[in-house]
Amino acid sequence: MSPAANNEIFFRASLPSLTPLEAIQNLIQKVMNLDNVNFSIKIALITQLRITLTFVSDSNSSNDFISCAIMDRFSTSVSILANRGLLTTAQATDLLQQTQEVKNVIGCTT
Numbered sequence: 378m379s380p381a382a383n384n385e386i387f388f389r390a391s392l393p394s395l396t397p398l399e400a401i402q403n404l405i406q407k408v409m410n411l412d413n414v415n416f417s418i419k420i421a422l423i424t425q426l427r428i429t430l431t432f433v434s435d436s437n438s439s440n441d442f443i444s445c446a447i448m449d450r451f452s453t454s455v456s457i458l459a460n461r462g463l464l465t466t467a468q469a470t471d472l473l474q475q476t477q478e479v480k481n482v483i484g485c486t487t
Contacts, residue, residue: 397433397444400482401426404475411468418463425451433483445485452476 395403408422425447432444452473459469 395482397479397483398430400479401430401433404472404479407472407475411464414464414468418458422451422454425454429479441483442485444483445480448476448480448483448485 405423405426408419408426411419429444429447429451432440432447455464455469455472455476458464459466464472
């Protein structure tokens with residue numbers, strides 16, 4: 378493993394843990410800040426994330442699997458947008474990485 382990779386692992390391990398709400402809100406902010414992306418595309422992606430917020434913020438933890446399914450759909454949407462040239466490869470990669478982090482925080486199994 379390269380020194381840079383070791384530093385990244387150390388940096389990620391030393392970050393404070395985020396709650397699911399914080400992780401999703403960070404992803405919403407990232408979508409809002411995307412450069413050169415049509416506003417309607419941003420709204421479509423953010424809507425999926427806000428629905429996820431609804432499920433993770435309720436008091437019924439037994440329906441958190443719905444949040445995982447919505448995050449899977451979000452990943453699919455990002456990939457489709459990238460394949461159609463509506464997101465750059467860098468934007469899609471960044472969003473997909475952060476989506477996986479959100480799924481990990483939520484406790485999704487895939």
